[in-house]
Amino acid sequence: MPRLVSVGNVIVDIVMRVGELPEPGGDVIASSSDITAGGGLNTMVAARRDGLEVVFAGQYGTGPFGDVVRAALAAADVEVLQPGVPDQDSGYCVALVDASTERTFVTSVGAEGRLGTAELDRVDLRDDDTLFVSGYGLAHPVNGRAIASWITTIPASVRVVFDPSPLVATLDPQVVAPVTARTDVLSTNAREARLMSPGSADLRQAVTAMAAVARGAVLVRDGGAGCWIADDSLPDGPVLVPGFTVAAVDTNGAGDAHGGVLVAALSRGAPLLDAVRRANAAAAIAVSRLGPATAPTRAETDAFLAAHPA
16 A cells, blocks of 8 residues: 655644734734644645555654644554654644735744654655655754655655745755755745746746756646646646635645645556646645645545536
8 A cells, every 4th residue: 555654744833813913023812723733744634534544754752742743643543653752842833824814934843853864764665655755854954964865765666745845945955955856746835936946937937947957747836826737748848737716714734735635646646637636626625624734535525526627
């Protein structure tokens, strides 16, 4: 059975919804708040709900936030590979979601930043696995160096999906280079694509520029507009797989839902264009729900696609 194996981070999200962000030095009262596990968990939940086996190979801590992380992984039916860090708690993120549904993050790093060579040596990849790498993990010095070295040993039979994350402009190029060189699917959002291709006038141009130096397929998520794809199988250049019109109430976790369902579809042998359309549908469902881990089940996505034929 194919699996998604994630070396990303699972942390605790403290999500507060506000009308608008306060000015510097100001204050605002949140209309609601939640404390949930998030980060890399959302991609794994999305893949698991779409029917894929999932293994979490990242690190986590001991303490109140670590308890939230472990409980969420168990509830999501995700296999946990590492024993955890006994002397440090997991980190957390404060996420502010404003009236436009845009989100702003501030993160405090914990035990998830201690994924080293010894931990990665525990990962036993199978030929039909997909390894999911996030820029959030590469941002931590220990994790970044270890993953960059380890990924060069990954067999060609294992698919590597890399999501550089909003931190892409701050990542160490010496860490990013070997990961990108081994990446089969590079998946970014529009902001990240523009950061990775400075000077590009529009997203199609940005996708083209990224594809010129990428090893595999390049995907750029453009919100409700859909997802751009550049791949060797597309002789006429990048194409836009249209999104779906829904009433968005919370965009937090939409990219995670897209990534998890994309991997699940590819693991079942779906062509890239079909996998992206399915991922677009899952993201559309996710943004119509409040909360970060709002990816749909496989049956829900099937029903949505049946109601929205191409």
